[in-house]
Amino acid sequence: MTGPEPGGDRTTPYQAAAAPVRADLAAVGFEVDAIRDLRHLGTRYQAAIPVLIRWLPIATHDAVRDDIVHALGVPWAPAAAPALVAEFRRAAPGPRQGQRWSIASALADAAHDAVFEDVAELARDRAYGRDREMLALALGRMSDPRAVHLLLELATDDEVCGHAAMALGRLRATAAAPVLRELTRHPRRWVRREAAKALKRIPG
Numbered sequence: 001m002t003g004p005e006p007g008g009d010r011t012t013p014y015q016a017a018a019a020p021v022r023a024d025l026a027a028v029g030f031e032v033d034a035i036r037d038l039r040h041l042g043t044r045y046q047a048a049i050p051v052l053i054r055w056l057p058i059a060t061h062d063a064v065r066d067d068i069v070h071a072l073g074v075p076w077a078p079a080a081a082p083a084l085v086a087e088f089r090r091a092a093p094g095p096r097q098g099q100r101w102s103i104a105s106a107l108a109d110a111a112h113d114a115v116f117e118d119v120a121e122l123a124r125d126r127a128y129g130r131d132r133e134m135l136a137l138a139l140g141r142m143s144d145p146r147a148v149h150l151l152l153e154l155a156t157d158d159e160v161c162g163h164a165a166m167a168l169g170r171l172r173a174t175a176a177a178p179v180l181r182e183l184t185r186h187p188r189r190w191v192r193r194e195a196a197k198a199l200k201r202i203p204g
Helices: 012-027 035-040 046-055 062-072 078-090 099-110 113-124 126-139 146-154 161-171 174-183 189-201
Strands: none
Touching (some): 012 035, 012 046, 012 062, 035 062, 046 078, 062 078, 062 099, 078 113, 099 126, 113 146, 126 146, 126 161, 146 161, 146 174, 161 174, 161 189, 174 189
16 A cells, blocks of 8 residues: 555656546546545535545545545535545554544534434544544534534543534534533633633523
């Protein structure tokens, strides 16, 4: 397997690995030099989403796979969420620090209630450490009432409490007020700041 390269890199390894993906994208009307360029087209590339989902589990070049994840992380492509969940599980720990976090970041935009059970399972698994931060934000996109209960649990987990606070604020969860007030006394300043911002978004 090749090492990571910038997504826009024009070097031969990236272009060779990306070529079949780019050909499939061109076949549905999207000609790009690098896959992540889809995000800069200024339009929704709906027809490209099935192509990207199909390629995600079979791409072998790290930068190509990263670009696919990046392109799938959009709120108007809910079909991408199960594929991103599967990619998060498939990502192996190792030298590519931040890989799972980036996948979770894409999920923070694409997630919806249909993948609540999967995201909840991953978010509760402390073996994933801080890679769960953006999974908390993914829960903040969901209307399932269980999302609030889980985020209250995550708000007591020091590795992800700041992101849980952000998500609770996004959901305007009135039940979160006590735990958010507690987080305004957290040792880390940015957590205190996010908890205070979340409190301001909660009615009453």
